Amino acid sequence: MTLPLPPLPAVRAFEAAARHGSFTKAAEELGMTQAAVSYQIKVLEERVGAPLFLRKPRQVTLTEVGQRLAPAFTEAFSLIGEAYAQARSGAEGVLCVSTILTFASSWLARNLGAFQVQHPSLAVRVDTSSRLIDFAREDVDVAIRSGSGDWPGLAKHFLFKAEFSPMLSSKLAASIGGVKAPADLLRLPILDPGDPWWREWFTAAGVPTDALAARPRSSMGAQAYEANAAMAGHGVAILTGALFPSELADGRLIQPFDLVANDGxxxxxxxPEARRNVPKIRAFRDWLLAAFAASLGPQGA
Amino acid sequence: MTLPLPPLPAVRAFEAAARHGSFTKAAEELGMTQAAVSYQIKVLEERVGAPLFLRKPRQVTLTEVGQRLAPAFTEAFSLIGEAYAQARSGAEGVLCVSTILTFASSWLARNLGAFQVQHPSLAVRVDTSSRLIDFAREDVDVAIRSGSGDWPGLAKHFLFKAEFSPMLSSKLAASIGGVKAPADLLRLPILDPGDPWWREWFTAAGVPTDALAARPRSSMGAQAYEANAAMAGHGVAILTGALFPSELADGRLIQPFDLVANDGxxxxxxxPEARRNVPKIRAFRDWLLAAFAASLGPQGA
DNA sequence: CATGATGGATTAATAGGCCTTATGCATGCC
DNA sequence: GGCATGCATAAGGCCTATTAATCCATCATG
Known part of the structure; x- marks a missing residue:
């Protein structure tokens, strides 16, 4: 059968001692006492079945067996050490962000460039998925998600409220002579009328929602799609304004009413809470929060 | 400074788990419980700062970081394992025998061939030195030495007594008309007259030793040299017969008197006692004792 | 749809190995 | 001769790795 490995602490002590030609020096390097090194080497010698060092008066010398063993061990540890070091900072090489499609295609797509410039050594992989992410099951570093903020074990930073309000193209609005009152919207096609947001908003606006139920369902499942449809003039979408600042700014989308609803x-x-100090995560967090303050803050104020 | 190595038990557990794609299997291989593997991997993940496995429903998968680490670790352990295995049997590859010159050049030189044939994979290195050997300070497996047999910590096997008797060439003996009585020897050159063996032997033979003291000292320090000198007819040497069986058998040396002295x-x-079961040592011991019984036994009887 | 089997996480408690302290021994140097 | 250096050894303590026990989720099954 395969020979079991020798006790690794012993191998470690031996390797250091071989490199230094001294038990005392090895002990220093390993942060332990000379006695411990002596003990570990004796253990290894017993396992190997041959002495590894010749104990000369004031120095130790490798035996032939020791001479053959030492380079292999040094090589092995250097392999481990390098791989480990790379993993620690190599873990910083790629930052994997999971986010909903809408955020990826809007805010993130426009702003990520700035992050790349600030952190040229960090590659960013963006994964878009609408699933609730489980950090234990997916190879993801950070995620941007909506929710109540109640996720045990996860660190969280507030970005913006999931507020929503109807939006449409100015052309579509003009087609019915402008949208003056919330009820006017019902004269236009409603994109994804089954979305509970519609019911909430209309309720907040004081408009009965009975009419909505009759509408055909046409859920596209992502705000980004609906926003595109709305910009193309296909109907009215209920969207989170914060996700479409530039579209709103240049008029591709208009938000006819100040009233925004909020599902909480x-x-x-x-x-993951435990990874809050991982450099690449810290870097992304700091940048994202600052960038948000800059891009949304002035506009939101 | 150089990054300290990750905890090796954790690396070990991780490597096995990565190879098996299963904590449970890894635990089996390592002879520990699944809980221990789980714990060690968690330790390593904390050190690395990134998850190494994705915990899927009924299996675990390596993350990107884990995928980069695993091959390096496997390689490293295989390096250690191979070197270790080679050292254990590679320790058997070379047998180092330390012996006095005379034994090396006589008995051993003639008989070692038989051992090589029996153990073709074993290389033998013969070191000749007259020093008392310290196994802790010299890279030697076994030694052949004379002494009282009182060496703590060493295993010992009796070979033959350090008996001695005068020997010379037949030609030299004829030059004085043959050696009939011990005192006749004093009419010939005595090789190394200061050797205490002479005094002992003459005393045992009933010959006064006063004459010896006056002789010029000319110690050559090794029986092999003195034997050569004796065979060349330069004088009478006091030698251990067991070391020169063939020379005595073919008449190159003659031992004129049956009387042999013995210094005890x-x-x-x-x-080293502790190494009595090392295969190559066991092999050499068994062979040497058997060969001695065969080569000296019949003759000594 | 309940049930059992599989595989991993978690917790607390344990045992044993690793390390330290203290000391001894041999050597080389001043 | 006395001191410094370097390794070996013994005894004891601590920490770490491990275990046992439990929980949880998933998947297969009847």
Missing amino acids: NSYWLVY | NSYWLVY
């Missing part, structure tokens, strides 16, 4: 959820940056 | 010492095969 918000968007958060989340990641 | 003997020749022994010795090696």
Whole structure:
């Protein structure tokens, strides 16, 4: 059968001692006492069945067996050490962000460039998925998700509230002579009328929602799609304004009413609590929060 | 400074788990419980700062970081394992025998061939030195030495007694009309007259030793040299017959008197007690004792 | 749809190995 | 001769790795 490995602490002590030609020096390097090194080497010698060092008066010398063993061990540890070091900072080489499609295609797509410039050594992989992410099951570093913010074990940073309001193209609005009152919207096609947000908003606006139920369902499942449809003039979408600042700014989308509804959820940056100090995560967090303050803050104020 | 190595038990557990794609299997291989593997991997993940496995429903998968680490670790352990295995049997590859010159050049030189044939995979290195050997300080497996047999920590096997008797060439003996009585020897050159063996032997033979003291000292320090000198007819040497069986058999040396003296010492095969079961040592010991019984036994009887 | 089997996480408690302290021994140096 | 250096050894303590026990989720099954 395969020979079991020798006790690794013994191998470690021997390797250091071989490199230094001294038990005392090896002990220093390993942060232990000379006695411990002596003990471990004796253990290894017993396992090997041959002496590894010749004990000369004031120095130790490798035996032939020791001379053959030492380079292999040194090589092995250097392999481990390098791989480990690379993994620690190599873990910083790629930052994997999981986010909902809409955020990826809007805010993130426009702003990520700035992050890349600040952190040229960090590659960013963006994974878009609408699933609730489980950090234990997916190879993801940070995620941007909406929710109540109640996720045990996860660190979270508030980004913006999941507020929503109807939006449409100016052309579509003009087609019915402008949208003056909330009820006017019902004269237009409603994109994804089954979305509970519609019911909430209309209720907040004081408009009965009975009419909505009759509408054909046409859920596209992602705000980004609906926003595109709305910009193309296909109907009215109910969207989170914070996700479409530039579209709103240049008029591709208009939000006819100041009234925004809110289902209590918000968007958060989340990641495993335990990894809050991992450099690449810290870097992304700091940048994202600052960038948000800059891009949304002035506009939101 | 150089990054300290990750905890090796954790690396070990991780490597096995990565190879098996299963904590449970890894635990089996390592002879521990699944809980221990789980714990160790968690330790390593904390050190690395990134998850190494994705915990899927009924299996675990390596993350990207884990995928980069695993091959390096496997390689490293295989390096250690191979070197270790080679050292254990590679320790058997070379047998180092330390012996006095005379034994090396006589008995051993003639008989070692038989051992090589029996153990073709074993290389034998013969070191000749007259020093008392310290196994802790010299890279030697077994030694052949004379002495009282009182060496703590060493295993010893009796070879033959350090008996001695005068020897010379037949030609030299004829030059004085043959050696009839011990005192006749004093009419010939005595090789190394200061050797205490002469005094002992003459005393045993009933010959006064006063004459010896006056002789010029000319110690050559090794029986092999003196034997050569004796065979060349330069004088009478006092030698251990057991070391020169063939020379005595074919008449190159003659031992004129049956009287042999004995200083109480003997020749022994010795090696560290703790290594008595090392295969190559066991092989050499078994062969040497058997060969001795065969080569000296019949003759000595 | 309940049930059992599989595989991993978690917790607390344990045992044993590893390390330290203290000391001894041999050597080389001043 | 006395001191410094370097390794070996013995005894004892601590920490770490491990175990046992339990929980949880998933998947297969009847």
